[in-house]
Amino acid sequence: xxxxxxxxxxIKKAVSIAGIGLHTGVQTRMTFKPAAQxxxxxxxxxxxxxxxxxxxxxxxxxxxxxxxxxxxxxSRIHTTEHxxxxxxxxEIDNILIELDNKEPPVMDGSAIQFVDIxxxxxxxxxxAPREYLxxxxxxxxxxxxxxxxxxALPSNQFRVTFLIDYKLQSLxxxxxxxxxxxxxxxxxxxxxxxFCFLHEVEELKEQGxxxxxxxxxxLVMIDRKIEESELDRLQKLFNIDKKLVQSENGILNGKxxxxxxxxxxxxxxxxxxxxxxxxxxxxxxxxxxxxxxxSNVELxxxxxxxxxxxxxxxxxxxxxxxxxxxxxxxxxxxILPHRYPFLLIDRIIDxxxxxxxxxxxxxxxxxxxxxxxxxxxxxxxxxxxxEAMAQAGGALLLNAGEDPENKLxxxxxxxxxxxxxxxxxxxxxxxxxxxxxxxxxSAKLRGLGFVDGKLVVEADLMASIVDR
Numbered sequence: 001x002x003x004x005x006x007x008x009x010x011i012k013k014a015v016s017i018a019g020i021g022l023h024t025g026v027q028t029r030m031t032f033k034p035a036a037q038x039x040x041x042x043x044x045x046x047x048x049x050x051x052x053x054x055x056x057x058x059x060x061x062x063x064x065x066x067x068x069x070x071x072x073x074x075s076r077i078h079t080t081e082h083x084x085x086x087x088x089x090x091e092i093d094n095i096l097i098e099l100d101n102k103e104p105p106v107m108d109g110s111a112i113q114f115v116d117i118x119x120x121x122x123x124x125x126x127x128a129p130r131e132y133l134x135x136x137x138x139x140x141x142x143x144x145x146x147x148x149x150x151x152a153l154p155s156n157q158f159r160v161t162f163l164i165d166y167k168l169q170s171l172x173x174x175x176x177x178x179x180x181x182x183x184x185x186x187x188x189x190x191x192x193x194x195f196c197f198l199h200e201v202e203e204l205k206e207q208g209x210x211x212x213x214x215x216x217x218x219l220v221m222i223d224r225k226i227e228e229s230e231l232d233r234l235q236k237l238f239n240i241d242k243k244l245v246q247s248e249n250g251i252l253n254g255k256x257x258x259x260x261x262x263x264x265x266x267x268x269x270x271x272x273x274x275x276x277x278x279x280x281x282x283x284x285x286x287x288x289x290x291x292x293x294x295s296n297v298e299l300x301x302x303x304x305x306x307x308x309x310x311x312x313x314x315x316x317x318x319x320x321x322x323x324x325x326x327x328x329x330x331x332x333x334x335i336l337p338h339r340y341p342f343l344l345i346d347r348i349i350d351x352x353x354x355x356x357x358x359x360x361x362x363x364x365x366x367x368x369x370x371x372x373x374x375x376x377x378x379x380x381x382x383x384x385x386x387e388a389m390a391q392a393g394g395a396l397l398l399n400a401g402e403d404p405e406n407k408l409x410x411x412x413x414x415x416x417x418x419x420x421x422x423x424x425x426x427x428x429x430x431x432x433x434x435x436x437x438x439x440x441x442s443a444k445l446r447g448l449g450f451v452d453g454k455l456v457v458e459a460d461l462m463a464s465i466v467d468r
Contacts, residue, residue, distance in 0.1 A: 003182075004157075004283070008093040008130045010034045012122040017113060019105025022079055023066050025211025028101040030083075032118060035094040037128035040279060041087055043070060043077045043097045051075040053096065056084055058277040058300050064293050066210075068274065078103040081293065082194075085273030086114035089185040091281070092123070093130060109193040109218045111269055115186055133307055135284030141299045148295045152303060155285035160271060163289040164264045168197075168223050170250025174264035181272075189272070191258050192265035195219035198226075198252060205237055215240050219262070220252035271296050278303055280311060308353040326351045327395070335395050337408060337468075341368045344388035345431075348395060356434045359392035361385075365425040380423035385457045386414060389447040392431045393461055397443055406468050413462035421456040429456065441465040 016031040035042070042053040054060055054072040063069035067079035083104050087095055089111070097104075107113040139152040147165075160178040164171065178184060196218055204210045215238045226234070235244040240253055247254035259265065267288070274296035275282060282303075288295075304311065309326065327335065327348040336343065350358035363380055370378040394409035423429060430450045437444040442464050449457040 004132060005091055005130050008037050008126045008128045009123050010037075010092060010094040010126060011118060012124045015117045015121040017105060017107075017117050019107050020212040021101065021103030022106035022109075022212045022217060023210050024078060024101075024103045026101040026103055028099055028103060028105050030104050031098045032121065033096040033098060034124065035096045037094055037126040039094045039096075041084065041092075041095055041097070041276065043080065043099065045075045045077065045100075045102070046098050047100045048075050055279075056080065056276060057279045058297070058304055061277060061297060064297050068277070068293060068297070076102060079106070080104065081270055081273040082106075082109075082111045083114055083273075084276040085269045086111040086118060086190065088272050088276035088281075089181055089190060089269075090115060090118055090123075091181055092118065094126065103212075106212055106217045108216065110191050110266070111189075111273075112191040115190045119186070131280055132283045133278065133280050133303070133311065135282065137306075139299065139302050139306055141295060141302055143295060146295075147290050148292075150286070150288040150291045150295050150299050152282070152299060153285040153287065155283065158282055159285040160268050161285070161287045162264055162268050162271065162291075164267055165290055168221060168250070170221055171195075171263055174261050176261055176264045176268065178268050185272075188259075189265055189269050192262045192269050193219050193258070194266055194270075195221055195263050197221050197223045199223055202237065214238055215253050215255065219255060219257070222247065222250050222252055267291070274300060278311075309351050312351070312353060332395065336391055338391060342387075343391070344384065345391045345395065348392075351396070354435060354438070356432065357392055357396040359388075359395065359431045359433070361388045361429040361431065363423055363425055363427045363429065367425070370425065378425050380427075382419045382457070385419070385423055385429065385449060386417065386459060388429065389431050389433065389449055389457065389459060390414075390461060390463075393433045393443075393445045393447060393463060396433050396435055396445070397438075397463065397465060407465050408468050409463050409465055411461055411463045415460040415462075417457075417459040419457055421451065421454060423451060423456055427451045433461075 011032060011034050014031055014033045016029060018029040021028055041056040043056060044053045045051045052073045054070050054075060054077060056070060060070045060072050061068060062071040068081045069076060069078050070080055077099065083097060135152055135154045142149050158181065163175045165173045178189065198220055201220055231244045244253055270293060271286065271288060274293060277300050329346055332345055332348065344361055345359045346362050347360045348357060349360060369381055369384060373379060373381055390411050397409050432448045434446045435443060436446055445461040447459050447461055448455060
């Protein structure tokens with residue numbers, strides 16, 4: 001059984017690789033660099049002035065029509081899936097990938113050359129726990145028209161079971177189960193090359209696409225009869241040096257498979273790369289039938305939606321917490337910029353990302369404002385109850401924009417305010433904040449505050465998310 005890695009890790013030193021991009025045909029030098037704990041996987045375009053790192057997560061996927069394309073602040077990286085598969089397959093948590101162009105090199109169409117240089121760089125264990133997304137229910141994505149079924153199931157370890165089923169004789173039906181990244185990824189999965197069909201490649205080539213593609217960057221499956229008169233045209237189309245001949249194995253130019261099940265192994269490779277977009281490793285069993293990038297990405301979207309609260313809690317909550325707490329004070333200080341004496345939220349006890357949040361403010365006699373606010377009869381200032389409500393709303397908005405650690409929430413308007421009851425020392429205010437509308441970094445929220453089940457304060461809040 002695969003053992004779960006306890007701590008995060010990065011690589012020990014920078015390593016580089018260069019080559020041509022599959023779709024854009026650009027020459028790219030790509031450098032893998034160590035990264036600090038809890039930073040994740042990020043790409044950076046060094047050829048783009050003032051470019052910001054692009055997080056390798058589902059929120060930054062902008063296109064999956066020809067591979068997984070990521071974008072942030074106008075900076076874009078094409079065809080990232082094999083790089084992500086190499087990083088995720090080697091269980092690297094934190095790494096920066098610098099590129100001097102817009103697409104990683106395709107190499108031989110597998111991930112083995114990326115794996116080899118990362119292994120040469122070596123690994124550095126970091127002083128931070130490795131958090132896993134533990135599946136406790138079955139999540140399913142299906143596309144009946146394409147015959148696609150992909151399921152994420154509870155399991156005590158990460159496993160993948162994959163089925164492909166093609167009518168083409170050179171492919172046919174292939175099935176494989178994969179049980180251990182540490183033991184099997186490098187030898188069994190990483191060397192598997194991408195495959196495609198002759199008619200697809202011809203159409204893309206003639207449209208001026210896959211500019212860096214050739215017979216050396218993929219297994220091209222012959223899915224139609226080739227006339228002898230076509231051989232010279234195909235030889236030029238696929239940049240083949242020697243004379244093209246009819247192959248007996250059904251692969252263009254007679255290229256040999258690295259294993260009988262190389263095609264299904266590459267499908268597993270793609271899946272591992274796509275699952276990296278979740279931003280944390282999975283403890284679960286993924287079963288897939290006839291799935292591709294589009295279906296894989298849709299499964300990741302479903303997983304994120306279902307487990308978003310758990311993912312965010314693991315991101316900000318660095319120590320074990322009580323069952324009723326989503327974020328304690330330490331986690332809240334990683335989310336909000338406020339500090340004593342103006343951090344007014346003590347705990348977050350419920351959180352539905354993008355929808356609502358429930359937070360607690362414990363009012364004690366030690367609050368500094370009680371020294372001067374009706375000292376003979378201490379009462380919490382109404383404006384501070386609104387501030388506490390606004391801070392809870394700010395925590396809710398942390399997932400509404402990108403890079404929450406580098407953002408601030410400023411409130412621009414407060415309407416329909418009602419103070420219904422005095423708030424005194426010893427009270428515990430439970431704030432319930434609902435996100436009513438979010439657009440272009442502007443939000444409208446509805447806030448309610450309760451003490452002992454009775455409504456004590458309410459308001460409508462308007463806020464904007466800005467850079468720190």
